Amino acid sequence: MTPNPDKYLFPTLSDWKSSEGGMSRRKFFKLMGAGAATYILFTDVFVSTAATADDKFEFPDKDLISSWIHISDAGKITVFTGKVEIGQNIRTSLSQVVAEELSVAPQEIKMIMGDTSLTPYDRGTYGSLTTLQISPILRLAAANLKGILLEEAETVLGVATSQLQLKDGKVLDVGSAKSVDFGALLSGKKVLRKINKDVSTIAPAKWKVAGQSISKINGKDFINGSHKYVSDMVLPNMVYGKILRAPAYGAKLLHVETTNAEKIPGVMLVRDGDFIGLVADSPGKAAMALAAIDCTWGEGALVERAELFEHLIKTSKEGKSKSKSLEDSYEGASLKINQRFEIDYIAHVPLETRAAIAHWKDGEVEVWAGTQRPFGLHEDLAKEFGLPLNKIRVHVPDTGSGYGGKQSSDVGIEAAKLSKKAGRPVKVCWTREEEFKWAYFRPAGVIEVKASVNQGKINTWEFHNYNSGAAGIDFPYSGAQEHLEYHRSSSPLRQGSYRALSSTANIFAIESIVNDLARDLKYDPLQFRIAHLEKPRLIDVIKAGAEAFGWGKEKSQAETGYGMACGTVKGGFVATFVEVKVESESRKLNVRRVVTAFECGVIINPRHLKSQVVGCVLQGLGGALFEAVDFKDAKLTNPGLTSYRVPRFSDVPEMKVILLNREDLPSSGAGEAPIVCIAPALRNAIQDACGVKLYKLPMLPSGVVPDHT
Numbered sequence: 001m002t003p004n005p006d007k008y009l010f011p012t013l014s015d016w017k018s019s020e021g022g023m024s025r026r027k028f029f030k031l032m033g034a035g036a037a038t039y040i041l042f043t044d045v046f047v048s049t050a051a052t053a054d055d056k057f058e059f060p061d062k063d064l065i066s067s068w069i070h071i072s073d074a075g076k077i078t079v080f081t082g083k084v085e086i087g088q089n090i091r092t093s094l095s096q097v098v099a100e101e102l103s104v105a106p107q108e109i110k111m112i113m114g115d116t117s118l119t120p121y122d123r124g125t126y127g128s129l130t131t132l133q134i135s136p137i138l139r140l141a142a143a144n145l146k147g148i149l150l151e152e153a154e155t156v157l158g159v160a161t162s163q164l165q166l167k168d169g170k171v172l173d174v175g176s177a178k179s180v181d182f183g184a185l186l187s188g189k190k191v192l193r194k195i196n197k198d199v200s201t202i203a204p205a206k207w208k209v210a211g212q213s214i215s216k217i218n219g220k221d222f223i224n225g226s227h228k229y230v231s232d233m234v235l236p237n238m239v240y241g242k243i244l245r246a247p248a249y250g251a252k253l254l255h256v257e258t259t260n261a262e263k264i265p266g267v268m269l270v271r272d273g274d275f276i277g278l279v280a281d282s283p284g285k286a287a288m289a290l291a292a293i294d295c296t297w298g299e300g301a302l303v304e305r306a307e308l309f310e311h312l313i314k315t316s317k318e319g320k321s322k323s324k325s326l327e328d329s330y331e332g333a334s335l336k337i338n339q340r341f342e343i344d345y346i347a348h349v350p351l352e353t354r355a356a357i358a359h360w361k362d363g364e365v366e367v368w369a370g371t372q373r374p375f376g377l378h379e380d381l382a383k384e385f386g387l388p389l390n391k392i393r394v395h396v397p398d399t400g401s402g403y404g405g406k407q408s409s410d411v412g413i414e415a416a417k418l419s420k421k422a423g424r425p426v427k428v429c430w431t432r433e434e435e436f437k438w439a440y441f442r443p444a445g446v447i448e449v450k451a452s453v454n455q456g457k458i459n460t461w462e463f464h465n466y467n468s469g470a471a472g473i474d475f476p477y478s479g480a481q482e483h484l485e486y487h488r489s490s491s492p493l494r495q496g497s498y499r500a501l502s503s504t505a506n507i508f509a510i511e512s513i514v515n516d517l518a519r520d521l522k523y524d525p526l527q528f529r530i531a532h533l534e535k536p537r538l539i540d541v542i543k544a545g546a547e548a549f550g551w552g553k554e555k556s557q558a559e560t561g562y563g564m565a566c567g568t569v570k571g572g573f574v575a576t577f578v579e580v581k582v583e584s585e586s587r588k589l590n591v592r593r594v595v596t597a598f599e600c601g602v603i604i605n606p607r608h609l610k611s612q613v614v615g616c617v618l619q620g621l622g623g624a625l626f627e628a629v630d631f632k633d634a635k636l637t638n639p640g641l642t643s644y645r646v647p648r649f650s651d652v653p654e655m656k657v658i659l660l661n662r663e664d665l666p667s668s669g670a671g672e673a674p675i676v677c678i679a680p681a682l683r684n685a686i687q688d689a690c691g692v693k694l695y696k697l698p699m700l701p702s703g704v705v706p707d708h709t
Helices: 025-032 090-102 130-157 182-186 219-223 283-291 305-314 324-331 374-385 410-422 432-438 503-520 525-531 536-549 606-625 678-690
Strands: 069-071 077-081 109-113 164-167 170-173 179-181 239-243 253-257 268-272 275-280 294-297 335-343 355-361 364-369 392-395 426-429 445-454 457-466 481-487 560-569 572-582 589-599 654-660
Touching: 069 130, 069 182, 077 090, 077 130, 090 109, 090 130, 130 164, 130 170, 130 179, 130 182, 170 182, 179 182, 239 283, 239 410, 268 410, 275 283, 275 410, 305 445, 324 445, 324 457, 324 481, 335 503, 355 410, 364 374, 364 410, 374 392, 374 410, 410 426, 445 503, 457 503, 503 525, 503 560, 503 606, 503 678, 525 536, 525 560, 536 560, 536 572, 536 589, 536 654, 560 678, 572 678, 589 606, 589 678, 606 654, 606 678
Parallel strands: 077 109, 239 426, 364 392, 457 481, 589 654
Antiparallel strands: 069 077, 164 170, 170 179, 239 275, 253 294, 268 275, 335 445, 355 364, 355 426, 445 457, 560 572, 572 589
């Protein structure tokens, strides 16, 4: 089994380890006013992979509080993070944890996110890591800053810190009601102090701001349209770019004639080796010019879809290893299952397609992009153009979703290439068809499972995953002799990260087989799981979900089935329960209701956590039932929303979310774990309704339940 289940999470990282600075934070702070600074320590997730020995500038020092929080002379609080907002509402939750420690309203926090010249280095917004890693850092930094404010106020007000409290941007003497503003306390001062890691943050049981269901901080901007996505932005003198792309995967350009395109007024051609693009003064003219290019392409080379799964097995980089003792135990078991699962590629389908604006000036380039990895794009631009990092700045406005799909630097580099030649700002927005064809997909895979039971207990568990990944491969149940392997394969399509990585595929297989074992033994699937679990947190969500669902109660209608599944991903514990109805004649599936119980430690914002759970379940419905990438003759055959089926309003079932708040445990991320159980829960409900066992994702590409396994 691979030691790194997230290995396909990143594109290749560059060799640099630090940078020089674009717009300096010194200039930024000069505009804001002087403030406080101190030190904080944490893990190397924030260590840049970019550096040379001769570099003079470094990213904002991760050990300084001024890298994370700044208070201006006017008392304005600014928080900095390299994480980006892609719809998960971390702008709000991070504001809440800082506001809690400083006793201000979250709306008083200004959050600077994903700006490579102003924020601490961060490898990217992925893996449900923001709440797990950044929230504790900001809480600790704010708690130490609170101590500094109290010390300064003690001198100014002449009373002991025990008589002081923070309130609404001021330090207040509770005895006399005298107060002094944060800004006045720190005006003109530099406070360089190492953070005492033993300083206490406010306990969750005493939270007044964190832990509350406050609305999205900048929600009104999205409602009234004042928020500008990259695809909305317009810079002075900006032009629009298009890229010539192959009609099929692997096709080589044999001949190109651009004369007709270049004759169109206002069009400029850009060619750099195999890269051919153009700019025009309107999006329509750019598209027209692209269509005017006459080119000849060679044939693409690609495994056909019908051969995909055998190809993944045949091209696996490591063969199966064997365990004789496990084989012997398997052969001697009273109940055996040997089953293969097939997992199709699926697309991310973000609401906002990839977009970037690049602007070169005086040998420097500034890029606005909808990316999950601003510092990754920063480094990739440096590699592409041979620039030091101080000549590059990347901004990431709040972006229209990503789901792991916006970690590559393609569109940012394309815009920068065009802008450099044009000498003007250039915007490149991928069309929906380009997003489908030229982004990357959730990996396809083959999973083989051999499991056995003796005396009512799972005895052996052998699990092989080909290509889709090792995330979620661990077997959560106790007592079995295990053998787990992940086999890397040669993927015919471009693949990469997707929400929850391969946990969706692996937990689909795990929870399907465990359910089959229980049913073959005529055990209740819920009780069978609990009997094999030694994970109290997972048992707790199972019990909470079962109670809310009414598991074990008599079904209300004929042709109805109940199914459940559970799992743990990245610190989150989830159990999903589903009720379906399978029409006996039409074989149509009606997903009647879904109950999901979820626990990820202490909850910072219940409303937004519930939204994450609901979003995961709805997105998971697509991959479970009908989403799949089709291809033939090296071409994608369903590159649009009319042919690629995503969940619709008519697919949405009755939904209930049960959140378990553990104030005694730190928060974990919640953007991925809730997606992993909807597919196996649906599958198990279908089996309960009509006896059909399904072993492929998607399960119902034709839209109906087959009449046999």
